[in-house]
Every structure is written in structure tokens, then in C-alpha cells.
Amino acid sequence: MIKIIADTTSVIDLDEATRLGITLVPQLIVFGEKSYRDEYEISTEEFLSKLKSSSTLPKTAAPSPAFYAEAYAKIAQAKDTAIVICPSTQISGTYRSATVAAQDYPDADIRIVDTFTIGPALGTLVIKAKEWADAGADAQTIIDRLNAAKVFNKIYFYVDTLEYLHKGGRIGAAQALLGSILQVKPILAFINDKVSFFSQRTKRLALDRLVELVKEDCPHNIHAHFALFQADAMADALLLKEKFESLLGLDSIQISKIPPAMIVHVGPGVVAVSYFTEFPGEL
Numbered sequence: 001m002i003k004i005i006a007d008t009t010s011v012i013d014l015d016e017a018t019r020l021g022i023t024l025v026p027q028l029i030v031f032g033e034k035s036y037r038d039e040y041e042i043s044t045e046e047f048l049s050k051l052k053s054s055s056t057l058p059k060t061a062a063p064s065p066a067f068y069a070e071a072y073a074k075i076a077q078a079k080d081t082a083i084v085i086c087p088s089t090q091i092s093g094t095y096r097s098a099t100v101a102a103q104d105y106p107d108a109d110i111r112i113v114d115t116f117t118i119g120p121a122l123g124t125l126v127i128k129a130k131e132w133a134d135a136g137a138d139a140q141t142i143i144d145r146l147n148a149a150k151v152f153n154k155i156y157f158y159v160d161t162l163e164y165l166h167k168g169g170r171i172g173a174a175q176a177l178l179g180s181i182l183q184v185k186p187i188l189a190f191i192n193d194k195v196s197f198f199s200q201r202t203k204r205l206a207l208d209r210l211v212e213l214v215k216e217d218c219p220h221n222i223h224a225h226f227a228l229f230q231a232d233a234m235a236d237a238l239l240l241k242e243k244f245e246s247l248l249g250l251d252s253i254q255i256s257k258i259p260p261a262m263i264v265h266v267g268p269g270v271v272a273v274s275y276f277t278e279f280p281g282e283l
Contacts, residue, residue, distance in 0.1 A: 002133040005084045008038040010123040011256050023071050027261035028061040038261045047260035060264045062093035065101035076108035081139045085126050087118040116193040120227030121153045121274040148280040157188040160269030220249050224275040231258040232268035
């Protein structure tokens with residue numbers, strides 16, 4: 001039997017993961033001397049409340065190899081196959097932790113995939129892998145489909161402040177200072193495992209630019225797996241929801257919460273979109 005293992009940056013609800021039979025490993029959130037298991041011990045709402053009242057910026061840590069050990073032990077004992085679907089190695093050490101943990105189970109069939117992405121796009125790939133496994137696809141076919149689809153994903157983040165990008169080492173001090181003085185509202189693009197920046201002088205222009213970027217190449221059908229997600233920016237998300245439903249011809253776009261492990265690096269007041277320009281293996 002094929003077992004799917006993912007982590008909480010996939011934005012899959014814990015109850016939904018249990019229902020589907022997907023194992024979710026938590027990221028770690030560190031406030032000072034205390035650490036929390038992402039989503040298991042601290043929710044997005046609790047994290048945002050704590051973040052606003054904290055004088056120190058929290059940090060994140062990838063799941064330790066020990067977090068994978070319990071799942072791997074069950075895989076080895078049952079002689080099942082595990083497909084471990086990880087966020088991009090460019091922005092997380094999760095893949096490395098999953099790989100290190102697998103070294104303690106050399107006889108187990110554990111296959112680890114770097115998806116080049118994160119968030120709802122990662123969640124889409126995880127859920128599709130589970131669907132393919134349930135439909136009888138073998139492990140290599142599932143991995144081939146994941147690798148074929150992942151290169152067509154695009155994610156755009158509207159970021160309300162440059163503070164967290166600077167403190168997290170994503171941009172330099174000079175860039176952060178200049179952006180603050182000019183009140184720049186950045187958009188981050190995460191495409192094919194690379195981060196790039198767009199910037200506008202006001203929130204309205206930035207959100208309009210976000211819509212234009214999506215309009216350029218997002219397919220107008222469900223196979224785009226379009227997703228809208230936010231952190232402490234529901235009003236902006238609802239505005240974009242209405243625009244994208246009209247633009248893409250979709251009946252109802254759900255708005256997901258950005259998990260704490262991602263908010264640490266972009267801050268609150270963030271709204272983002274994710275989609276696939278193609279999805280090989282689905283049609």
C-alpha cells in the first residue's frame with residue numbers, strides 16, 4: 001500500500017488529512033525559548049495574536065528527523081511504500097529532515113519528493129497524490145506526475161510590510177529601509193523554485209497588479225487548482241475573491257489561512273494566490 005506523508009505548510013486541515021489518511025508532520029514555531037508544533041499546538045489565529053503582542057520576532061524550524069520516525073517505522077513494519085511530499089528545498093529544510101530520517105530505515109520503501117512549491121499548491125499535489133494512489137497508480141507513476149505538474153505552479157504574495165522579509169534575511173537592510181521610506185508595497189513571485197519581486201507604491205496598485213499577473217496566464221477552469229489564501233487580511237482576500245471568480249469563471253473560490261510557519265517570513269497582512277498553468281496527468 002502507498003502512504004502519503006506531507007507537512008503543515010501544505011495548508012491541509014488536520015481533520016481533513018486524517019479523513020483522507022494523509023500523515024501531516026508539523027513545522028516548528030519558536031518564540032524565545034518555547035517552541036510549538038505548527039497547527040497542532042498553535043493555530044494561525046493564536047499565532048497572530050501572540051505575534052502582535054511579542055517584542056521578539058519568532059523563528060521557524062523544519063521538522064526534526066525524529067518527527068518522521070514514527071511514520072517511517074510503521075511503513076517499514078507494514079512493508080508499505082511512503083511518498084513524502086515536501087515543500088521547496090529553496091525555502092525549507094523539510095526535505096533534508098525527511099531524507100535524514102529515512103537513513104534509519106534502509107530496507108523501507110521511502111520516496112521523497114521536492115515539489116518546488118509551498119502552501120495550497122503543495123496541498124494540491126499532496127491530495128492529488130493520494131487520489132492517484134487510491135485509484136491504483138504505482139509509486140513511480142505518482143512521482144512522475146508530481147514532477148511533471150510542479151513546474152507549472154505559480155504563487156504570488158502581496159506583502160503589507162517589508163519588515164519580516166528583512167528580518168528573515170530575504171531582503172537586505174538598504175532595500176528594506178528604502179522600501180519603508182517610499183512606502184513600497186511588494187509582491188513576491190515564487191515560480192519554478194525561484195523568488196522574484198514586483199513592487200507598487202500603494203496597496204491598491206499592488207492588488208491591481210496581482211490581478212493582472214494572474215490574468216496573464218491562469219487557465220479559466222478547475223484544472224488550474226486556483227487557490228486564494230491570507231493572513232490577517234480577510235478584507236483584501238474577499239475583494240480579490242470577487243474579482244477572480246468573475247475573471248476566471250469559477251463558482252466559488254475558498255479562502256485558506258496561511259499557516260504560522262509561513263507567516264513568520266512574510267508577516268501579517270498578506271494575501272496570496274496560487275495556480276497551475278497546466279496540470280499534466282490530471283486530464
